[in-house]
Amino acid sequence: xxxLEIEHLSVRxxxxxxxxxxxxxxxxxxxxxxxxxxxxxKSTLAAAAMDLLPIEAIEQGVVRIEGxxxxxxxxxxxxxxxxxxxxxxxxxxxxxxxxxxxxxxxIAEVLQLHSELSRAEIIAETLRLxxxxxxDLSPDIYPHALSGGQRQxxxxxxxxxxxxxxxxxxxxxxxxxxxxxxxxxxxxLSLVRDGGMGLLIVxxxxxxxxxxxxxxxxxxxxxxxxxxxxLTAPVPRAPRAGGEPLxxxxxxxxxxxxxxxxxxxxxxxxxxxxxxxxLAVIGAxxxxKSTLARLALGLDxxxxxxxxxxxxxxxxxxxxxxxxxxxxxxxxxxxxxxxxDPRQSxxxxxxxxxxxxxxxxxAERSERVAAALDQVGLSPGAGARLPQAFSGGQRQxxSIARAxxxxxxxxxxxxxxxxxxxxLREEMVALxxxxxxxxxxxxxxxxxxxxxxxxxxxxxxxxxxxHSIATGPVASVxxxxxxxxxxxxxxxxx
Amino acid sequence: xxxxxxxxxxxxIAAAALLSAVWTPADVATIDVAHRLQSVSLSHPLxxxxxxxxxxxxxxxxxxxxxxxxxxxxxxxLAGGVPLGLLAAACPGWVDESVARxxxxxxxxxxxxxxxxxVAVLGPGASHAALAIGxxxxxxxVRVTRASAQAIWPRDFILAARLAGKGxxxxxxxxxxxxxxxxxxxxxxxQLSLGVLAEAALSFIGxxxxxxxxxxxxxxxxxxxxxxxxxxLVLLPGLAIAATVLAISLTGDGLRERFxxxxxx
Numbered sequence: 001x002x003x004l005e006i007e008h009l010s011v012r013x014x015x016x017x018x019x020x021x022x023x024x025x026x027x028x029x030x031x032x033x034x035x036x037x038x039x040x041x042k043s044t045l046a047a048a049a050m051d052l053l054p055i056e057a058i059e060q061g062v063v064r065i066e067g068x069x070x071x072x073x074x075x076x077x078x079x080x081x082x083x084x085x086x087x088x089x090x091x092x093x094x095x096x097x098x099x100x101x102x103x104x105x106x107i108a109e110v111l112q113l114h115s116e117l118s119r120a121e122i123i124a125e126t127l128r129l130x131x132x133x134x135x136d137l138s139p140d141i142y143p144h145a146l147s148g149g150q151r152q153x154x155x156x157x158x159x160x161x162x163x164x165x166x167x168x169x170x171x172x173x174x175x176x177x178x179x180x181x182x183x184x185x186x187x188x189l190s191l192v193r194d195g196g197m198g199l200l201i202v203x204x205x206x207x208x209x210x211x212x213x214x215x216x217x218x219x220x221x222x223x224x225x226x227x228x229x230x231l232t233a234p235v236p237r238a239p240r241a242g243g244e245p246l247x248x249x250x251x252x253x254x255x256x257x258x259x260x261x262x263x264x265x266x267x268x269x270x271x272x273x274x275x276x277x278x279l280a281v282i283g284a285x286x287x288x289k290s291t292l293a294r295l296a297l298g299l300d301x302x303x304x305x306x307x308x309x310x311x312x313x314x315x316x317x318x319x320x321x322x323x324x325x326x327x328x329x330x331x332x333x334x335x336x337x338x339x340x341d342p343r344q345s346x347x348x349x350x351x352x353x354x355x356x357x358x359x360x361x362x363a364e365r366s367e368r369v370a371a372a373l374d375q376v377g378l379s380p381g382a383g384a385r386l387p388q389a390f391s392g393g394q395r396q397x398x399s400i401a402r403a404x405x406x407x408x409x410x411x412x413x414x415x416x417x418x419x420x421x422x423x424l425r426e427e428m429v430a431l432x433x434x435x436x437x438x439x440x441x442x443x444x445x446x447x448x449x450x451x452x453x454x455x456x457x458x459x460x461x462x463x464x465x466x467h468s469i470a471t472g473p474v475a476s477v478x479x480x481x482x483x484x485x486x487x488x489x490x491x492x493x494x
Numbered sequence: 495x496x497x498x499x500x501x502x503x504x505x506x507i508a509a510a511a512l513l514s515a516v517w518t519p520a521d522v523a524t525i526d527v528a529h530r531l532q533s534v535s536l537s538h539p540l541x542x543x544x545x546x547x548x549x550x551x552x553x554x555x556x557x558x559x560x561x562x563x564x565x566x567x568x569x570x571x572l573a574g575g576v577p578l579g580l581l582a583a584a585c586p587g588w589v590d591e592s593v594a595r596x597x598x599x600x601x602x603x604x605x606x607x608x609x610x611x612x613v614a615v616l617g618p619g620a621s622h623a624a625l626a627i628g629x630x631x632x633x634x635x636v637r638v639t640r641a642s643a644q645a646i647w648p649r650d651f652i653l654a655a656r657l658a659g660k661g662x663x664x665x666x667x668x669x670x671x672x673x674x675x676x677x678x679x680x681x682x683x684x685q686l687s688l689g690v691l692a693e694a695a696l697s698f699i700g701x702x703x704x705x706x707x708x709x710x711x712x713x714x715x716x717x718x719x720x721x722x723x724x725x726x727l728v729l730l731p732g733l734a735i736a737a738t739v740l741a742i743s744l745t746g747d748g749l750r751e752r753f754x755x756x757x758x759x
Binding site: 322323326329331335338340342343349 | 649650651653654655658659660673
């Protein structure tokens, strides 16, 4: 029996066409990757496969799971189907698990609902599933004690508990660090091969699709496109001669205290970023990347060592000098939406750093806001609206406009492009490179996407558990990794 | 519908409270023992009380102290609690600890009993009652403000504000306060209805507004021996208290759905 057949499926929301005459088959033991930019209809297709579309959607066509047309099934049979015949893995394991229940009881719940096993058999099966997904843990622990990758393994155990013929994974690795990404991908593949399941993996990561899928199906504006999109080969940027050092870390150590434990987030880090240069900082989550960004921005201070910008030390600079120092540095955060006050208009958000200039006239204020919006390709009219009215890519532009308004020397990007789909990322890379060339900006680029690092950065610093394990020009560090950890990190993403 | 009913009822009661300051159907200070305990008539739509005063006028005039004391107590609670809560959330460490523990200590006392003590020491009167009730509104607002503000502080947009060189006070004012307005408004309606009840309790034992100003709680207290003879003298002021609390609660539900749907209370 064929796990999933979709024939001539069209879905409309009012006048908007979400899916247009889509046909798709997932065979047993087959991995199909569904790729496409945001808004291309990927999520609609995944929801349609479980008959989970919102009621205002108008559907045409046939969706069959193991030969049964699911749209003819009553709601009670559909519930047995979801989780029973179709296993689902979501992007964010943190929200897919119930924080108040142990991981064992959450897996057992699926077995109670979708199998005829006795209590004792359920307990045995739960343990077997935990082992199968590579978790050597007690079933009695709670999700908060797990890392992101471990939580995703629990979510996968729940998805496969009822031995479904079809597994649906919606961006299953997007929220994980590169090492965990590689492991989860390998786990999903081994489950498909062993269990003869069909896997439909929804992603905007084309490189991931290439690695795992037997076939890649591309959606664009609701239609299947004949050819899978090609990966743009990274164009390494020409290394530039370094000028005077702008940002300098000198033997920086930062330790956080959690209860009685002391966790070294950074130990003995020294680095120097020259004016006009781009330094990328890479490493798994928890390696100290974000701490490094906070120290560079003066949001946190080191326990030992010095962080200086244009010769001024964050720790000892006070008063008017500190305000002057702050004007040198701005930041762009990972999630632009979260970095905006939800009660402020775009103009208020972009104008916020002008606080550092003291009192300025309303006319100058709006002039500078308009100029900053113009630099990132937004119209001055955008200022009057709320950020919620903008798409993800436009919000990232607003956030870049805010970073530019003071004409800083250094901009810190904390995973700033990792949440964007490939097309938008292309646009942002082009925009950032243009701004750097025009304004002579210096970038500190925190990332875990190697492709992006190769294209944006002159030099790279690799962090592991707060230690620097490699540093130097991008090509020499990434092309011939000498450190085994770095080699694993690279292998998991390329 | 529920929301609509609540706000209309609250509007009527507030209008009665304002109106009573300038006009009531009959003078509530005039005692007319000859016409005491009269039943419903044209000149006295709800009859008269044990001292011959017009009951309708008494009820309308009673809305003033009842709502007035509760509103004043709310203002005291907000003015004291919100800045302290913002301060605690902005300064983790000993400042936060002392503010939070201070609020806990104030919480540990049975509020109404202590309010009685405060009024007994200061002397009875509407403004002293408001002060006593307001004092115990402060820790409530400290808690709500502190907890809501602590949830906002780690957000990225606060980092962005810090990068703009803004200090804790300015961030609290510009970014924290607007974003915790929802839970604060919701808590305010709760405290307002509790304030009406507390005022009724204090005036029942004669510690709130003093004669000749009528107050619902004292009307109930004064007429309690007459409950068999003229039950309306007890029931109607009691009903007025209940209606006011109900109106505030329903309005609060509406505000909660509008401003803080996530609290789900």
